Every structure is written in C-alpha cells, then in structure tokens.
Amino acid sequence: MKKYDVFVIGSGMAGMTVANKCASSGLKVGVTDELPFGGTCALRGCDPKKVIIGATEVRDFAMRLKGKGIDTIPDVNWQDVMVFKQSFVDAMPPKIEKGYKHSGIDTYHTSARFLSKNTLMVGTDTVQADKIVIATGSKPRVLDFEGGNLALSSTDFLNLKELPQSLLFIGGGYIAFEFAHIAARFGANVTIVHRGKRPLENFEQDIVNHLIDATKELGIKLVLETEVSKIRKEDNNFLVTGISKGKEITYQTEAVFNSAGRPPVIFDLDLEKANIPFSKKGITVNEYLQSTSNPNVYVGGDAADSRGLPLTPVAVMEGHIVASNIIKGNSKKVNYPPMPSVVFTLPTMAAVGLTEVEAKTQKIDYQVNYNKVGNWFNAERLNVKEYAFKTIIDRKNQSILGAHLIGPNAEETINLFALAIKTKMEVNELRTMIFTYPTLSSDIPHML
Structure with a gap:
C-alpha cells in the first residue's frame, strides 16, 4: 500500500493547483488522471476552442469591412487551424508532468475509486492518504435515447x-x-x-x-x-x-x-464507500470545500456542488482554497467574487452579476438600462450589427448589480464591470472615470 499526505484525483486546473501548492509546502503528494494531464480547459475546451475561433475572427472582421478598405476576404483552412490548435494541446501534458516530477509529486495515469474513507484503488495500486481531493471535472451528458x-x-x-x-x-x-x-x-x-x-x-x-x-x-x-x-x-x-x-x-x-450539458465526473468513484454525499449536481461540500460527511475529502472545480460557476478561473480559485485548508487546517472559507462568463460566439456575449429576473426575485429596488447601440461610433467603425447592453443598478446605493453585453470586445469590457461590482464602486465614480478613447471600454459610462 502506498501512503500520501494528499492524493488528488484529476489533473485539471483545480487538481493541478492543489497538487503543486501542497507539494511546495512539503507534503507528500500523488495525482492521477485517466485522461492526459491538463484537464478539459487546456486540452478539450476553452484553450483549443479559442485558438480555432481566432481564424473566424479574422474572416468575420474582413467581411464586415469589405468595401470599406478591405478588398479581399481571407479563406479559412480547417486543416491548418487544427495543426496550430494541436501545437498547444500536445505541449501541455508533458509540461505538466515535468512540473510534477520536479516538485516530487507521484503521477498515475489511471482511474480511481474509493475503498474506504481514506483509501483508494488507483488502477492496480492501493493508495491511502490523509487527505483526498476530488477534482475530476465534468464530461458530456449521456444521451439515453435510441442512437x-x-x-x-x-x-x-x-x-x-x-x-x-x-x-x-x-x-x-x-x-x-x-x-x-x-x-x-x-x-x-x-x-x-x-x-x-x-x-x-x-x-x-x-x-x-x-x-x-x-x-x-x-x-x-x-x-x-x-x-x-x-x-x-x-x-x-x-x-x-x-x-x-x-x-x-x-x-x-x-x-x-x-452539447446537452456536462454533469460532474463523480459517479464511478464509489463515493458511497467513503461516506461522501452527492447529487447529480456534484459532491456536497461545506464552506471550506470539504465533504460534509467525510472530513478527509475536499472537492474543487466542476465536481463540487458549490455556488461557483463551472469556469476555469473559479476552479483555480477553489484549488487554492482547498490547498490552503489542507495545509493550514480549515482557515479559509470560500467566498465567490463576481464571476464573469462569456459565450465566445461572434458577436461575443458576456455577463456578470445578477440578471433582471434574479434582482426581481431577491426583491431589490433596482433600475435597468437596456439599449441596442448599433449607432454608436464603436459599432459603426467596426460595422457590427449587434451591439447592445443591459445594466442593472441598485437604486439605494447606486452600485452595479449586473452587466450584460453583446458586441465587440465584450469579453474584455465585462471584466471592468466585474471589478466595479466587486469593489462596490458607485455608478457616478465609474461615470466620471477617464477611459482611453476610442476604445470599447470608453462606452461604459454611457451604459450606466
């Protein structure tokens, strides 16, 4: 039987963060993943997707400016884009494995399941650990109809x-x-x-x-x-x-x-043998991201039934909290800041904070600013049809409750709204800021 201070199931961003942070504090750490190290985002999700989108952004921009200074619309080549994408994907697992070995972390490439509260079967190895971290992420929902x-x-x-x-x-x-x-x-x-x-x-x-x-x-x-x-x-x-x-x-x-949703990858872990409660949404955790019934187990990322959105930066944050609580004892409660999310279509759609329905449900006295602004200079210079915003403002303290955008650069502009919500910046403070011009961010004061 192999023994560890910490054993991590999953090597996505949450698991990787926990493993590296615990190892750097002198703990004996092991990590396993039945898929190549790196997790969904780096290998099968946001990163490769964004590389591919880059080619479509160029073509889309050229089409919008055809006849306005652009004469030729570039062709897009799927095979070439995929080769470029794969250069990022292929580089990640060996880089992560090299980092683990440098940190003295034992690596396994197999599935894991619980035998008891602190014992796992990892492939053909029996592993015992003081603390076990579940960071197994999510996978496509099974379609249970014919075909x-x-x-x-x-x-x-x-x-x-x-x-x-x-x-x-x-x-x-x-x-x-x-x-x-x-x-x-x-x-x-x-x-x-x-x-x-x-x-x-x-x-x-x-x-x-x-x-x-x-x-x-x-x-x-x-x-x-x-x-x-x-x-x-x-x-x-x-x-x-x-x-x-x-x-x-x-x-x-x-x-x-x-593309019918992504449930957590937890249902083959034999969680019942370790007294770990869970639902279809994930493993039940407390404010320390610890299993509510098994104090040996912590959970981060998409595997946890927490208030965190299934986003890579949230998984990283949860990984840091889990590692801190393992190293120092439960001293850090999870407290989620505003979590901006983006749909990387063209035009891009981005959101942070409350929707109008959520504000109404919470019985907040709010005001809404909603407008389609295809006639603003930034929309006209880029020749975009869809440029719109909806901001939700707390009437009482004049702070931003939510911001919802569609249009160019929305994925960047939304971060400034997230910052304003987190710092509880009053609307007037944001209105009177000096922004670089003409940038998409300089439209923010007019959205308030």
Whole structure:
C-alpha cells in the first residue's frame, strides 16, 4: 500500500493547483488522471476552442469591412487551424508532468475509486492518504435515447480532421452556440436543436435575443421546443428525429454533436464507500470545500456542488482554497467574487452579476438600462450589427448589480464591470472615470 499526505484525483486546473501548492509546502503528494494531464480547459475546451475561433475572427472582421478598405476576404483552412490548435494541446501534458516530477509529486495515469474513507484503488495500486481531493471535472451528458451513442462530443469536434458539410448540435447552451458559429464560418450548414423555449437560459434573455438574431443571420438554423428522441445512421448521413408539439420531425446531417450539458465526473468513484454525499449536481461540500460527511475529502472545480460557476478561473480559485485548508487546517472559507462568463460566439456575449429576473426575485429596488447601440461610433467603425447592453443598478446605493453585453470586445469590457461590482464602486465614480478613447471600454459610462 502506498501512503500520501494528499492524493488528488484529476489533473485539471483545480487538481493541478492543489497538487503543486501542497507539494511546495512539503507534503507528500500523488495525482492521477485517466485522461492526459491538463484537464478539459487546456486540452478539450476553452484553450483549443479559442485558438480555432481566432481564424473566424479574422474572416468575420474582413467581411464586415469589405468595401470599406478591405478588398479581399481571407479563406479559412480547417486543416491548418487544427495543426496550430494541436501545437498547444500536445505541449501541455508533458509540461505538466515535468512540473510534477520536479516538485516530487507521484503521477498515475489511471482511474480511481474509493475503498474506504481514506483509501483508494488507483488502477492496480492501493493508495491511502490523509487527505483526498476530488477534482475530476465534468464530461458530456449521456444521451439515453435510441442512437444517443452515435452523437459525437465537444472533444470530437475539436479533433475533427475534416469539417463535415453539415452538422447538428443537440442542446442550446454555450457549447452548441460557440461551435455552431465556428462551423458556420468555416462554410458548414449548421442546425441547433434545443428542447426548451429559450436557448442559453442562464443568460439575460434581452441580450440572448440579439445573439439569436446574429446566429440566424449567419445561416444557422435554430430549432426550439424540440426534444431529440432518436438518431440513426443511414449511408453516410445521420437521421435525427425530434418531437415538437407532439409531432416528429427528422433532420438529415453528416455529423451529430452532443452539447446537452456536462454533469460532474463523480459517479464511478464509489463515493458511497467513503461516506461522501452527492447529487447529480456534484459532491456536497461545506464552506471550506470539504465533504460534509467525510472530513478527509475536499472537492474543487466542476465536481463540487458549490455556488461557483463551472469556469476555469473559479476552479483555480477553489484549488487554492482547498490547498490552503489542507495545509493550514480549515482557515479559509470560500467566498465567490463576481464571476464573469462569456459565450465566445461572434458577436461575443458576456455577463456578470445578477440578471433582471434574479434582482426581481431577491426583491431589490433596482433600475435597468437596456439599449441596442448599433449607432454608436464603436459599432459603426467596426460595422457590427449587434451591439447592445443591459445594466442593472441598485437604486439605494447606486452600485452595479449586473452587466450584460453583446458586441465587440465584450469579453474584455465585462471584466471592468466585474471589478466595479466587486469593489462596490458607485455608478457616478465609474461615470466620471477617464477611459482611453476610442476604445470599447470608453462606452461604459454611457451604459450606466
């Protein structure tokens, strides 16, 4: 039996943070991951996705300025982009493994499951640890209808050698929209099928409406209130059957992708043997990110049923809190700052803080500023159709409760709103700031 002070299951950003921080404090640490070290973000998510989006941004910008100084719209080459993307992905696992070895961390490349409160079966090894950290992340939801196994995953999309001429995405969340926009800009015929009345349900719907318009303008077919019930293969195509208002509708496509959500990867860990309570949302934790029933176990990232959004920076923050509580004893409670999130479509949609519905539910006395501002200079110089904002302000103390944007540079501008919310900056202070001009951030005072 191998013994450790700390053993980490998962080597994404949360697990990596815990392992490195604990090792640097002199603790004996082991880490395992059944997938290559690096986690979803670096290998199968945000990083490779953003590399691919770069090519579509260039093409989109050129198309908007065609006839306004740009004569030729550049072609995009899927194979070349994928080679460029892969250069980032391939470099990550060996770099992480080298760092672990340098820090004296033992590495395993296999699955793990609990045998008791502080004992694991890691591959064929029995491992005992004073503290066990679960940072296993999330994975695509299983589609439990006929032919559900025929749908490809987001990982598969990011590894396509060639882009199919037609693609269908099941689900109306950010993954479906981001990948649909990428595929459409590479020339594919794209359909999104979503079972709900509204896509991107967690975002401010007034702003989502603008993204829906931009998505349709791009030629993407958006099908709502339709639940996919069957997928079957026919020659070189797939037939996807959906039920809408009691009627069956069938769509033909070259490839089907499962973008119907990502549950936590915790259900094969034999958590019951370690007295670890959990739900479909994740493992139940206290304010120290510690299992509520097993003090030997801490949880970080998407595996935890916490108030943290499933975002990489949140996983890193949780990793630091878990490591600190292991090293020093439970001294650091989790306290989430404003968590900005982005849908990396073109136009980009970004949000931080409360939606109007949330502000109303909390019975806050608030005011709303909402406007479509395609006539502002920044929109006109970039020739963008969709540029809009919605800010929610606390009437009593004149601070910002929430900000919701769509348009150029929204992914950067939203960070300034997050800073204003975190520091409880009054609206008038933000209005009277001097911003560099003409930048997208210089529009902030006019959004208040």
